[in-house]
Amino acid sequence: MRSRSAAIAAASVLAALAASGCAPQQTAGSTSGTSGTASSAARPGGSCTADALATKAKGKLTVGTDTPAYAPWFQDDDPANGKGYESAVAYAVAQKLGFAKGDVVWQKVAFNNAFAPGAKTFDFDVNQVSINEDRRKAVDLSSGYYDVRQTLIALKDSKAAKATSLADLKGAKLGAQVGTTSLDVINDLIKPDQQPSVFQKNDLAKAALKNGQVDAIVVDLPTAFYITGAEVTEAEVVGQFETPAGAAKEQFGLVLDKDSALTSCVSQAVDALREDGTLAAIEKQWLSDAAGAPVLK
Amino acid sequence: MYRPSQRRIERERYKRSRTRRATAVATLSTVLTLAVLFLVVTGSPGWPRTKETFFDAEYARQALPLVLDGLWLNLRLLLVCGAVTLVLGLLLAVTRTLRGPAFFPLRALATAYVDFFRGLPLIICLLAVIFGVPALRLQGVPTDPVVLGGTALVLTYSAYMAEVFRAGIESVHPSQRAAARSLGLSTAQTMRFVVLPQAVRRVVPPLLNDLVSLQKDTGLVSIAGAVDAVYAAQILSSKTFNYTPYVVAGLVFVVLTIPMTRFTDWVTARMNRRQSQGGTV
Numbered sequence: 123m124r125s126r127s128a129a130i131a132a133a134s135v136l137a138a139l140a141a142s143g144c145a146p147q148q149t150a151g152s153t154s155g156t157s158g159t160a161s162s163a164a165r166p167g168g169s170c171t172a173d174a175l176a177t178k179a180k181g182k183l184t185v186g187t188d189t190p191a192y193a194p195w196f197q198d199d200d201p202a203n204g205k206g207y208e209s210a211v212a213y214a215v216a217q218k219l220g221f222a223k224g225d226v227v228w229q230k231v232a233f234n235n236a237f238a239p240g241a242k243t244f245d246f247d248v249n250q251v252s253i254n255e256d257r258r259k260a261v262d263l264s265s266g267y268y269d270v271r272q273t274l275i276a277l278k279d280s281k282a283a284k285a286t287s288l289a290d291l292k293g294a295k296l297g298a299q300v301g302t303t304s305l306d307v308i309n310d311l312i313k314p315d316q317q318p319s320v321f322q323k324n325d326l327a328k329a330a331l332k333n334g335q336v337d338a339i340v341v342d343l344p345t346a347f348y349i350t351g352a353e354v355t356e357a358e359v360v361g362q363f364e365t366p367a368g369a370a371k372e373q374f375g376l377v378l379d380k381d382s383a384l385t386s387c388v389s390q391a392v393d394a395l396r397e398d399g400t401l402a403a404i405e406k407q408w409l410s411d412a413a414g415a416p417v418l419k
Numbered sequence: 420m421y422r423p424s425q426r427r428i429e430r431e432r433y434k435r436s437r438t439r440r441a442t443a444v445a446t447l448s449t450v451l452t453l454a455v456l457f458l459v460v461t462g463s464p465g466w467p468r469t470k471e472t473f474f475d476a477e478y479a480r481q482a483l484p485l486v487l488d489g490l491w492l493n494l495r496l497l498l499v500c501g502a503v504t505l506v507l508g509l510l511l512a513v514t515r516t517l518r519g520p521a522f523f524p525l526r527a528l529a530t531a532y533v534d535f536f537r538g539l540p541l542i543i544c545l546l547a548v549i550f551g552v553p554a555l556r557l558q559g560v561p562t563d564p565v566v567l568g569g570t571a572l573v574l575t576y577s578a579y580m581a582e583v584f585r586a587g588i589e590s591v592h593p594s595q596r597a598a599a600r601s602l603g604l605s606t607a608q609t610m611r612f613v614v615l616p617q618a619v620r621r622v623v624p625p626l627l628n629d630l631v632s633l634q635k636d637t638g639l640v641s642i643a644g645a646v647d648a649v650y651a652a653q654i655l656s657s658k659t660f661n662y663t664p665y666v667v668a669g670l671v672f673v674v675l676t677i678p679m680t681r682f683t684d685w686v687t688a689r690m691n692r693r694q695s696q697g698g699t700v
Contacts, residue, residue, distance in 0.1 A: 237660035239465065239472045260472065260660035297644055301657025319564070319644025320654055326550070330644060333553035335562050380468070 170387035172220035177245050177384070183221045185212050186231030186244030186377075192324065194348045194408055195250060201228045207344065207408040208248045211267050214400055215246075215376070218391035233301060236377050237261050246388055247377040250342070252303045262385040265392045266373025267401060272307045273346040273362040274418065275354075276338035277331065283338075283360055288312050288418055295319065297327050297336035303372055304340040307363050328354055344409040361418040475663045482655050482664035486671055489651035492565070496637040496647075500572045501630055507573065508580025509619075515581070516588050518606065529581070536578035541636060545571040549643040564643030572640070576633050583625045587618035620690055627683040631676055648672070 178184045187208070190199045197205035204213050204223070216226045229244045236247040237260050252270060253263045274291070276282035282294045291312050297319035298304035308318045319336050321327040327339045332354055341349065346359050365371055376392070378385050395401050423431075460466060514522075514529040536544070548571040553562040561567065591614045599609040641650035648671060652664035 234657065239468050239662075254658075256659035256661065300650075300654055305654065306658070317646060320641075320646055320650065321644050322642065326642065326644070329550045329554075330564075333550065333562060335553060335564055336644070 170219055170390060172225070175219065175384060175387060178243070179227065182225050182227050183216050183219065184227045184229050184243070184245045185216070186229045186236060186242075186247035186249070188233050188236075188249050189230045192345070192348075193352070194344045202226075205408075207268070207404060208250070210404045210408060211395070211401070212248050214395050214404065215267075215388060215391045218394055219387060242379040242382075245378070245382075245384055249377070250374050251377050253373050253375040261380055262378040262382050263375035264378065264385065264389045265396075266371075266375050267392050267395070268374040268405070270303065270372040270374060271343045271362050272304050272340055272372075273343045274338050274340050274360040275331070275346050275350055275357050276360050277334070277354075277356055278358050279356075280334075280337055283358060285338075285360055285418065291338070291418075294337040295335075297321060297330055297339040298341070299324050299327055302342075304342065307340050311363060324349075331357060347409075364417055471661075473662045473666050475661055478655070478659060478661045478663035479667050482652055482667045485651040485655060486648045486664065486668045489646050489648035489668075490671060490675075492640075492645060492647045493634065493637045496565070496569055496572065496640060497630075497634045500569050500576065500637070501633060503573050504576040504580050504629075504633065505626070507577035509584050511577060511581035512584030512588060513610065513615075515585055533578045533581050536574050537582065539575065541571070541575050541639060542642070544575050545639055545642055547571075548574070549640075565640060565645045568640030568643055568645065572633065572636060576629060576636075579629050580626065583622050583629065584618065586625075587622035588614060590621055591617050620694075623686050623690065624683055627679065627686070631679050634676065634679070635672065 172181060172183075185201070187196070187201050191201050191206070191209075193206060195206050195208040197203060197209070201209050201212070204210055213223060213226060216223070231244055231247050231249070233249055233251075236244075236249060236251065237257065239260070246264065251257070251263070253266055257263060274282070274285070276285075282291065285291050285294075288311065291314060293315055295316050295318075296308050296312065296314055298308055298321070300320050300322055305318065305320060308314065319327075319330060321330065324341065324345065327336070327341075328349060330336045331339050338360065340363075343362060350357050350359055376388055378388060392401075463469075511529050511533060514525050515533070517526060545568055549564050549567045552560060552567055595613055595617065596609055599613040600606075604612065638647045638649040641647050646654065648668050649665075652668035655664040656662055
């Protein structure tokens, strides 16, 4: 029966050929070079202009964000209307790179897909992604476009609402959204006695807060003002947290594919927007002023 | 004094040689297949990136203690919910198979319950129980998400188990019932001493199947914020943008399921031995 084992061997070889026939994906716009260095698209003194940039679609800028798109970062769950902080920032960056408003294409990208390996479906993704070193190993992140402060919200009549220090929160049942620095604040700064509740979406965190299943939740400041102002009006902002001394300031960054040719241009655009005051103006327009919240130490 | 004939010895030798040859061919083809798979995977252009993202030793080291912490929640839920669903499922099945017109409302209720909770997607059941029940603001009703989540699991899985038990009860031949009744056993006694022992024995494998399924679904309780093994992995993954914690959690679950599967096989084998007392024909 030699012919049978020969057939098996032949089949294996065929399988190998078929598998190697799965052509590797062409990753458009990715160049082998370390991120952040000047690449072919952005030579020193070269141009970060719409026609020189190797975007997903020629002459278009594809921007990703999660759905639903939450206020105050977006308005009416429609990222393309230019309303809301992140929508406005995305259009400002696009403008800096020389794209007209009509050349910006929005793409639905779930939070978890924004950092999945493999070809990306966007040029950059804007989704309140905090910058940290671990994440930089998986994706490129632009310069920070927003300085984040974390705050605590609780129902007005609860014990947690009377907290004036971190120590007052030790015994509380706290909650935060998965993948956020809010969760790190609970684990690293407050270090409560009970394990915190971790929610997939802020909607679930809000429901648990209303039901009294958690005493308080930690969210970033604009979200806190939006929740207490519009969604859970029986809750209030208790206070905000300081970045621990020596820790890097927390910032949101735009997500790009690892080693994307656009990273340096997008970062330059964000930096320019910060310098000329555009970011501050957009923040004033869309995000509540944070002066009112006392600091919990 | 029996001595195998020359022909028999010859035949056995030939059989042994065939077996050896088959083993050798199987080994060779397995090695070849694995080698080809290995080369295809590690030779793919994205492999270095994939390796970093899914198989990073450092992140695995960070993830393991967190995942094992979470696993404790899975195991507690499995033990409690598993026991409750078995009892409740059996009760439902017995209720559905009650005879006599007086029991009609009970039968109808049990049938309605099973139909509803078997059809209701588990995730919706969990959401409704975990976030809906506390919203009622009733005194004395628990708001602990783990208790509520466990309740939702019991609701769904007892309906599954009820169907399995019912299939077992109905598979017992009517002659068994008739024989028991003719010996003077009451309906209840017939059920208790004749029908149920045979019925349960027949459906042990599908029951254990449901238990393994329940073991994996215990993780869905994390929708309420409780941290189980898979969720612990997700928390670390979304912090670091690295998928290794998921791989660790997946392997932990597989390792947990293997003893369960072996146990199922052993139970089945033992049952078969018992049913064919006196040896197979």
